[in-house]
Amino acid sequence: MRFDSFSHMLRHWAEQTPDRPALIYEDRGKKSLSYAKLRDAVESRAEELRRDGGSCIGILTDGSLGCVTEIFAAAEAGLQIVMLSADLPESTLGGLLRYTDADRLWGDEDLCEELRPFLTGGVKEGAGRLLFFTSGTTEQSKAVVLTDHSLCQSAYNGGAKLPLKPEDTLLCMLPLGHVFGFVCGLLWGLSCGASVALGRGARHYADDCAFFRPTAVSVVPLLLGFLLQHELINPEMKLVLVGAGDCPPMLLGAAKTKGLRVSFGYGLTETSSGVAISVSGDPFAMEVCPDDTITIADDGEILIQAPTCMMQGYYKRPKDTDAVLKDGVLYSGDLGRFDEDGKLHITGRKKDMLVLPDGTKLFLPEYESAIMKALDHQELAVVLKNGKPVLVFSGEADAKDIEKRLRPLMADQPRGRQITAVYVVNHPLPRTATGKIKRWELQQETETL
Numbered sequence: 001m002r003f004d005s006f007s008h009m010l011r012h013w014a015e016q017t018p019d020r021p022a023l024i025y026e027d028r029g030k031k032s033l034s035y036a037k038l039r040d041a042v043e044s045r046a047e048e049l050r051r052d053g054g055s056c057i058g059i060l061t062d063g064s065l066g067c068v069t070e071i072f073a074a075a076e077a078g079l080q081i082v083m084l085s086a087d088l089p090e091s092t093l094g095g096l097l098r099y100t101d102a103d104r105l106w107g108d109e110d111l112c113e114e115l116r117p118f119l120t121g122g123v124k125e126g127a128g129r130l131l132f133f134t135s136g137t138t139e140q141s142k143a144v145v146l147t148d149h150s151l152c153q154s155a156y157n158g159g160a161k162l163p164l165k166p167e168d169t170l171l172c173m174l175p176l177g178h179v180f181g182f183v184c185g186l187l188w189g190l191s192c193g194a195s196v197a198l199g200r201g202a203r204h205y206a207d208d209c210a211f212f213r214p215t216a217v218s219v220v221p222l223l224l225g226f227l228l229q230h231e232l233i234n235p236e237m238k239l240v241l242v243g244a245g246d247c248p249p250m251l252l253g254a255a256k257t258k259g260l261r262v263s264f265g266y267g268l269t270e271t272s273s274g275v276a277i278s279v280s281g282d283p284f285a286m287e288v289c290p291d292d293t294i295t296i297a298d299d300g301e302i303l304i305q306a307p308t309c310m311m312q313g314y315y316k317r318p319k320d321t322d323a324v325l326k327d328g329v330l331y332s333g334d335l336g337r338f339d340e341d342g343k344l345h346i347t348g349r350k351k352d353m354l355v356l357p358d359g360t361k362l363f364l365p366e367y368e369s370a371i372m373k374a375l376d377h378q379e380l381a382v383v384l385k386n387g388k389p390v391l392v393f394s395g396e397a398d399a400k401d402i403e404k405r406l407r408p409l410m411a412d413q414p415r416g417r418q419i420t421a422v423y424v425v426n427h428p429l430p431r432t433a434t435g436k437i438k439r440w441e442l443q444q445e446t447e448t449l
Helices: 006-016 035-052 065-076 090-100 109-118 148-161 179-191 208-212 221-229 249-257 318-324 364-375 399-411 439-446
Strands: 021-026 030-034 056-061 080-085 104-106 129-133 143-147 169-172 195-198 216-219 239-242 261-268 273-277 293-296 301-305 329-338 344-349 353-355 361-363 380-385 388-394 422-425
Touching (some): 006 035, 006 179, 021 035, 021 065, 030 035, 056 065, 080 090, 104 109, 143 148, 148 179, 179 195, 179 273, 221 239, 221 249, 249 261, 261 329, 318 329, 364 380, 364 399, 380 439, 388 439, 399 422
Parallel strands (some): 169 216, 216 239, 239 261
Antiparallel strands (some): 021 030, 129 143, 261 273, 293 301, 329 344, 380 388
16 A cells, blocks of 8 residues: 555554554564554654654664664654664764754663764755765765655565565664665555564574564665574575675575565665565566656666655755756666566676675775775776675786785775775776776676686
C-alpha cells in the first residue's frame, strides 16, 4: 500500500491490525511492540517535541526502539531530521551538526552533552525533511534532502516489486543512518504491514538470525558473506535483499545454494534508495521500480527520473545539485545497459569512486594520488576485484616489490580500504578520448589475471 508519510503508515496499520507486532526488539529477552502501541508512542513523543520547541534534530542512530520512535515522532512534529552515525569522530559530528543547522540532539546522553556546543539556531522551513549523508566520513560528504513522503514512496516501490506478507519478519541489521538501511531494513517491512526485528548491532551479527528467526533480511555484500561463511542463516529465512555495493556473483550463488531467494537492488541516496530490483532469475538483471523511468545516455550513464522519490537537493549546495539534477533527471554517474528483456544491468561507475562491499565509498583521486606518490609512478589505477580494491600498475616492475613499497601507506588505511593484490600489465591503461581511465574495461581485464 502507498503511504504519504510515516504517520499515515502507522495510523493505517494501527487501525487495520492494531495487535500485530510492528517492532520486535531485545529488552532482557525478546519483546514486541504492536502497531497500535507504536502509533501511540510516536504521537505522545511528537507532542513532547512540539512543546519543547526547536526545528532541527540530529539523531545519533543506534537502531534501537527509542531511535525508531524518535525518528517517526520528529517527523510528525515537523522537525528537520539529521541522520547521524554515532561511530563518527566527535569533530566530524560537530561539523555535520553545524552544517545542517541542528538545534537539538537525540542519542547517547554523554555524547550528546559533548556535542551541544556545536548546535546552532535551527531552520525556518524544515518540516518533513530528513537529511542523509552520501558518504559519511570524508570532506566530500553531502547532506541529501529527502522527506518522509519520498522515503515512503521508495518503500512502496520496493514492496510493489518484492512484497512482504503480514506474517513475515524482516530483520533490520543495517545502520538506519544510511538510506538503504532505513528504507530496506525498516520501512519496507512496516509499509507491508509485516514485523521488523531491530538488530542489536555489529556485536550480534553472529546471533541475531538465531535470536529473531526472521523470514527476510536486507544486507550489504560484506554482511552476506559473513552470514554465509559462518552458517548463520536461520531455517525460517526465505528472502535476502542485497544492495549498497558491488556483490561478487559467487556470493549470490552461494546464497542460492542455501535455498534462499536472492534479490539485488540498485539505488542511490539521491533517489531515496532503490530504483531497480531483481525479482527472479539472474539477480543482476533488474526491473525498474513502478514510479521510476531509467534511460541510458550515449556514453552509458544511467539517467533516472523518480518524481515521487527524488531528493529535493543537496543541503546548502545548489551548484552540486544542479550538476547532477537537471530538469528532474538525475545523472547517476553509474554506467548500465538494458538487455533484450528490458532488464537493467549495472556495468560500472562513471564517477571517480568505488563502492566497497560494506557500502562505504573509496574516493579515487585522493587515494590514487597517495599511491602514485608512494610509488613515484603515474600510470596506475585502482579497481575492484571480488569486491576488494586491487592495483593495476602499467610498466616494468615486480608485483611483490610494489606491495612491499605500499605497506607503510596501507598500514594507515582501514582493512577494507587496503590494496589486496597488485597486477602489473605491459600496456598503457585504457582511456577515453578525454584521458580518463576506462575502469570498467580495466576491471574486466583483472578478472582474467
